Amino acid sequence: MNYTKTTFYFALDEDNPSNVCTVFTQMFGGYTLSTKQGGWINGNGNIVEEVSYTLEAITTKPLDPTQISTFCTHIKEVYNQSEVWVTEQDIQNTIY
Numbered sequence: 001m002n003y004t005k006t007t008f009y010f011a012l013d014e015d016n017p018s019n020v021c022t023v024f025t026q027m028f029g030g031y032t033l034s035t036k037q038g039g040w041i042n043g044n045g046n047i048v049e050e051v052s053y054t055l056e057a058i059t060t061k062p063l064d065p066t067q068i069s070t071f072c073t074h075i076k077e078v079y080n081q082s083e084v085w086v087t088e089q090d091i092q093n094t095i096y
Contacts, residue, residue: 002092004062008055009085010075011038017053023074024055027067032056062088 006028012020017033024031032055039049057063072084 001060001094002090003058003060005056005058005089005091006063006068007087007089008071008075009052009087010055010079010081010083011050011052012075012079012081014079017055019078020053020055020075024057024071027071028057028059028063030057032058058091058093 008024010020021031021033034054034056036052036054037049038052039047042048068086072086075081075084
């Protein structure tokens with residue numbers, strides 16, 4: 001069967017993504033969340049370490065681009081983030 005996997009990559013200013021997961025579930029029906037540790041160099045040349053998240057939804061059809069944009073705007077505004085990365089991938093899967 002053919003599916004679409006939509007993946008959101010983002011960081012939060014807090015360690016609890018439960019609000020993000022609640023909003024995502026209400027909009028898209030379900031999710032898989034992974035936590036990662038990462039870092040980047042800020043304007044002062046210092047390494048900033050942060051927890052980042054990967055949130056995935058696998059659906060039978062692509063997610064609505066307007067809903068994707070709305071969800072990304074929610075993360076950026078509520079958690080003061082400058083960006084959310086999104087990828088979409090067509091996958092074929094067999095469920096046994």
